[in-house]
Amino acid sequence: MAKVPSELRYSKEHEWVKLEGATAVMGITDYAQAELGDVVYLNLPPKGTALVQSHKMGEIESVKAVSDLFAPVSGVVAEVNQAAIDSPELVNKDPFGGGWLVKATGIEPGELANLLTAAAYESFLEGLATSGH
Amino acid sequence: MALIPDSVEATRLLLMERSRPGRRGSTLPALDVPAAPLPEKRFLRRELPLPEVSEGELVRYFTHLSHLNYAVDTGFYPLGSCTMKYNPKWHDEAASLPGFSQLHPRQDALQAQGALRLIWELQQMLGEIAGLPGCSTALAAGAQAELAGMLIARAYHRARGDGGRRRTVLVPDSAHGTNPASAAMAGFQVVTVRSNAHGDMDLEALRSALSPQVAGMMLTMPTTLGLFDAHVQEVCRIVHQAGALVYGDGANLNAILGRARYGDLGFDMVHLNLHKTFSTPHGGGGPGAGVLCVSQELAPLLPAPVVARYEGGSRPLFEAVTPPQSIGRLHGFFGNFGILVRAYCYIRSLGEAGLLQVSANAVLNANYLRVRLRSAYRLAYDRPCMHEAVFSATEQKARGVRALDIAKRLIDYGFYPPTIYFPLIVDEALMIEPTESESKETLDSFIAALLAIDRESKESPATVRDAPRRAPVRRLDETTAARRPVLRWSPAREH
Numbered sequence: 001m002a003k004v005p006s007e008l009r010y011s012k013e014h015e016w017v018k019l020e021g022a023t024a025v026m027g028i029t030d031y032a033q034a035e036l037g038d039v040v041y042l043n044l045p046p047k048g049t050a051l052v053q054s055h056k057m058g059e060i061e062s063v064k065a066v067s068d069l070f071a072p073v074s075g076v077v078a079e080v081n082q083a084a085i086d087s088p089e090l091v092n093k094d095p096f097g098g099g100w101l102v103k104a105t106g107i108e109p110g111e112l113a114n115l116l117t118a119a120a121y122e123s124f125l126e127g128l129a130t131s132g133h
Numbered sequence: 134m135a136l137i138p139d140s141v142e143a144t145r146l147l148l149m150e151r152s153r154p155g156r157r158g159s160t161l162p163a164l165d166v167p168a169a170p171l172p173e174k175r176f177l178r179r180e181l182p183l184p185e186v187s188e189g190e191l192v193r194y195f196t197h198l199s200h201l202n203y204a205v206d207t208g209f210y211p212l213g214s215c216t217m218k219y220n221p222k223w224h225d226e227a228a229s230l231p232g233f234s235q236l237h238p239r240q241d242a243l244q245a246q247g248a249l250r251l252i253w254e255l256q257q258m259l260g261e262i263a264g265l266p267g268c269s270t271a272l273a274a275g276a277q278a279e280l281a282g283m284l285i286a287r288a289y290h291r292a293r294g295d296g297g298r299r300r301t302v303l304v305p306d307s308a309h310g311t312n313p314a315s316a317a318m319a320g321f322q323v324v325t326v327r328s329n330a331h332g333d334m335d336l337e338a339l340r341s342a343l344s345p346q347v348a349g350m351m352l353t354m355p356t357t358l359g360l361f362d363a364h365v366q367e368v369c370r371i372v373h374q375a376g377a378l379v380y381g382d383g384a385n386l387n388a389i390l391g392r393a394r395y396g397d398l399g400f401d402m403v404h405l406n407l408h409k410t411f412s413t414p415h416g417g418g419g420p421g422a423g424v425l426c427v428s429q430e431l432a433p434l435l436p437a438p439v440v441a442r443y444e445g446g447s448r449p450l451f452e453a454v455t456p457p458q459s460i461g462r463l464h465g466f467f468g469n470f471g472i473l474v475r476a477y478c479y480i481r482s483l484g485e486a487g488l489l490q491v492s493a494n495a496v497l498n499a500n501y502l503r504v505r506l507r508s509a510y511r512l513a514y515d516r517p518c519m520h521e522a523v524f525s526a527t528e529q530k531a532r533g534v535r536a537l538d539i540a541k542r543l544i545d546y547g548f549y550p551p552t553i554y555f556p557l558i559v560d561e562a563l564m565i566e567p568t569e570s571e572s573k574e575t576l577d578s579f580i581a582a583l584l585a586i587d588r589e590s591k592e593s594p595a596t597v598r599d600a601p602r603r604a605p606v607r608r609l610d611e612t613t614a615a616r617r618p619v620l621r622w623s624p625a626r627e628h
Contacts, residue, residue, distance in 0.1 A: 035560075037537075040615035063611045064554045088616060 002031035002125060005096055009072070009112050010121035011054065016096065017072040017115065024073050024107045027100040028060065028091065031125055036062035039088040044069075044101055049077040051104055053111050058101070060091070073111045075104030141190075142197045149622055151194070152184040158191055182624075201605050203549055205415070209575050213521045213552035213564025214309065214357055216387045216409035221482075224412070224475035233474055238466035242452050249451035252467065253440040255477045259424050262480075262488075263383070263403050264394025267432025269439050270424045271468035275384055276311040278404030278423035279351070282380045283319030284460040285402065285427065285434045286349040289378065292458070299348035299377070305334055307358055307556045309382055312351040321348060328558060332358040332514040334368050343375040353382040354398070355389065357556040357564070358514055359499065359521035369399025378402065378431075386410045387568065388499075388519035390492040391485065395426070402427045411476035422472040433458045438467065494569035495520045498576060502565055505580045509587040513559040521566035525559050534590040534597045536561040541608060542589070542600035546582035 008016040014032035018025045033039065041061035051057050051071035058069040081100050084090045091099035116124060141151065171177065186194070204210070210217035228234065236245055256268035272278045283302065290299045302316035305326050313323040326342050329335040334352075350372045355361045362368070369379045381395045381403035387410045395403040407413045408421035415421065427435060438453035453467070467473075483491065496519055503512065503522035510524040526536045540550030540563070552564040567576060589597050601607065 038612035038615075040612060061615075063615055065557060089612075 002029065002034060003096070004029070004031075004118050004122050004125070006118040008096070008118060009115035010118070010124075011070060011072045011115055012124060013054075013068075013070045013072075015070060015072040017112070019107075019109070019112075020103075022105055022107070023078060024075055024104045025100050026072055026102045026104065027095055028069070029121075030095050033092045033095045033099070036060065036067065037064045038062055039091045042085050042088055042091070042101065044080040044085065045077050047077050047079065051075050051077060051102075053108075053114065069101070071102075071104075072115060073104070073107050075107040077102055078105045079103040142193060147622060148184045148186060148191070148194050149182070149624075151186055151190060154185060156185040156187055156190075158186060158188045205570075208547060208549060209567075209571060209579055210549040211551045211565045211567050211579065212549065213359075213523070213555070213566045214384060215415065215552070216384070216406070216520070216566060216568055217415060217549075218387075218409075218412055218568040219570040220412050220414050220475070221479070224478040227478050228471040228474040233471070236470075238470075242450075246451055248467075248470065249440050249453065250442075251477055252470075252473060253442050253451050255424075255473055255480075256440060258477075258480050259405055260426055262386075262390070262394070263405060263426035264396025264398075265400065265403060265426040265428055266396075267427040267429060267435055267439075268424060269435040269437075270422065270473055271436060271438055271462070271464045271466070272404075272423040272425060273464050273469065274408075274421040275309075275382065275404050275406045275423045276315060277463055278425040279311055279315035279380070279382065280318055281425050281436045281460065281463055282402045282404065282427075283316050283321065283349070283351075284436075285431055286378050286380065287319055287321075288434050288458065288460055289431060290348050295376070298346055301344075301347045303339070303342050303347060303350040303372075303377075305352065305356070306558050307332070307353070307356050308351060309353050309357060309384060310555075312353065312382055316349075316351060326350075328356075328358075331516070332356065332360045333362040333364060336364060336367065336371070339368060339371060343371065343377070345376065347372075347375055347377045349378040349380055351380045351382060352400070353385060354395070354400075355385045355519040357385070358523050358559070359385075359388075359518040359564075359566075360514060360516070361388070361519050366399050373399070384409055385520055387495045388492055388521075390495075391489040392492055396428065401431060407472055407476040412479045413472045413475040420469045420472060422469045422476070432456065434460055436460055436464075437462045491569050492520075495567075498567040498569060498571060499565070501573075501576055502567055502580065505576075506583055509584055510563065513562065520568075521564055523556070523559055524563040524565070526561040526563055529587065529590045530561050532590045533594045534586075536563050538597045538600065539563065539583075539586055539590075542586045542597045543582060544601040545603045546585070548579055548582060 008018050010016050014029045016027055016029050039060060039062050043059040045057050051074055053074045054070050056068045057071040060067050060069055080102055084099055205217050205219055232247055236248055252270055260266040260268045272281060290296045300322055301324055302321040303324050303326050304313045305328060307328050316323050324342055327335050327338050354365055372379050378401045381400040383403040383405045386405055403426050405424045408415045433456050435456045437455035437459045439456055441452055441454045443450045499518050499520050499522050503518050511528055513523040513525045526539055536553040540553045543550045554562055555564055586597060
């Protein structure tokens with residue numbers, strides 16, 4: 001069963017976001033990394049890029065496919081995880097920790113209400129398991 | 134016990150590693166003309182590390198490698214959405230006739246009337262099959278035809294003074310990956326339209342995605358789910374109402390060959406892959422050829438050259454022309470001409486009745502697999518399929534065996550694996566396209582292998598996860614190959 005830390009918020013596209021003061025840290029979920037398989041390449045938005053909630057912010061490539069990354073909240077990119085770009089396996093090993101992708105500032109805390117709580121994301125995953133596609 | 138070294142072939146050394154200084158592949162006669170001086174030193178490479186081997190070593194090396202090949206000529210090749218059908222050998226013979234193979238592409242048209250006539254007749258036949266009369270055969274593959282189609286859409290809207298605002302192209306979520314890529318290459322924004330629970334286009338999602346900003350829609354038909362969307366005419370009508378064009382990806386034409394025509398269904402353009410439906414060599418045995426068929430209205434925009442037929446004189450004259458508002462040229466000369474000859478042979482030898490039997494048998498074979506396998510492998514969409522059946526290995530995954538493992542295990546049973554993890558909207562997808570070429574006995578042996586692998590997934594899942602065991606190489610490390618690709622051999626990397 002995929003890990004779903006309770007303190008995070010989730011998108012239906014399987015991104016997570018965590019508030020650290022005025023900064024939002026984002027990444028992909030444990031479920032997403034397991035479904036993608038071994039991640040081999042990350043294309044992340046450069047520092048200063050304006051992110052719009054649920055709009056495409058980058059790409060993630062695994063041995064299976066290239067998938068779009070969607071911004072879970074709006075904001076401005078303050079930092080990208082160079083360590084994950086250099087060693088994409090971090091995303092597989094530690095998706096909620098060392099495998100974070102982007103930090104953004106200037107966020108709208110109100111947008112978090114559009115995201116799923118851990119409990120809601122867990123039941124969303126259960127729904128996916130029964131539908132198969 | 135004395136240690137006996139492996140034979141050179143068994144060592145799997147690369148040709149570079151078999152090199153021995155001074156060894157030569159040929160013996161040159163003594164120089165009987167004055168020696169010419171070498172070019173200036175700055176034009177010469179100091180090192181050119183070519184392998185030094187004898188001719189015999191070279192021939193053994195490549196012959197051995199060729200024995201490791203798996204091909205349509207050696208076994209069943211059920212690669213979904215690729216239509217890996219058998220390629221009759223007499224087509225190669227026809228393409229090697231000196232009148233075709235020894236023509237120079239710059240030869241005067243009067244000396245190449247036979248070749249030009251063949252292209253013209255092929256344009257007519259493919260236009261008839263597609264139901265779209267304008268036809269350009271000078272494209273290298275389906276993806277290049279897609280790009281041509283998108284450039285035509287751009288030119289079409291521009292000519293109507295509508296090019297500035299129509300910047301978006303719609304693509305369903307089940308599309309071939311080349312579709313959004315081609316639209317993006319032509320400068321369009323791509324918007325994805327989702328499929329509904331039956332695997333068809335969601336008409337409500339389509340309506341809400343359409344606007345005066347939409348230039349066109351790209352639709353794979355039948356879909357990559359191996360399904361015929363019964364609403365396709367409605368889809369075309371809705372897109373046309375919004376002033377946009379409908380582009381068809383005809384990669385899956387094999388299912389409807391001779392039975393449904395893209396033009397009749399409402400498409401404005403479609404590409405046909407000669408290396409799929411029309412039985413020309415594929416993959417490493419290519420090159421491929423894409424043919425773009427368009428409506429009468431769009432024909433003046435086709436990429437050059439198109440062959441025209443002129444009446445008058447004692448017999449008609451065939452000539453390569455550039456259509457009046459052509460988007461330009463995308464391939465040198467006449468495209469992959471030898472491939473056009475082979476496709477021409479295929480259509481002429483089968484005739485209408487034969488082509489109808491192709492689609493009938495292709496669909497029958499796919500449905501036979503679908504019904505025989507559905508007890509063990511969950512169907513992504515449980516309804517009659519077209520040319521391919523898409524399974525979802527979720528039950529096997531729950532037992533610790535994924536689609537990738539099943540594919541690798543099929544190699545041990547002597548089969549080329551199907552397409553996996555595509556279409557993207559199916560979890561653990563196994564996409565199987567048998568084509569019409571295969572006998573019931575071949576299909577039965579493939580079914581037996583997949584059923585055996587399903588049993589193994591229950592009884593000894595590790596066997597499946599460790600596959601392949603009987604192939605020339607074991608499971609390759611695709612992850613490291615993608616993360617840290619080594620694209621060039623060099624002595625320093627030997628170990």
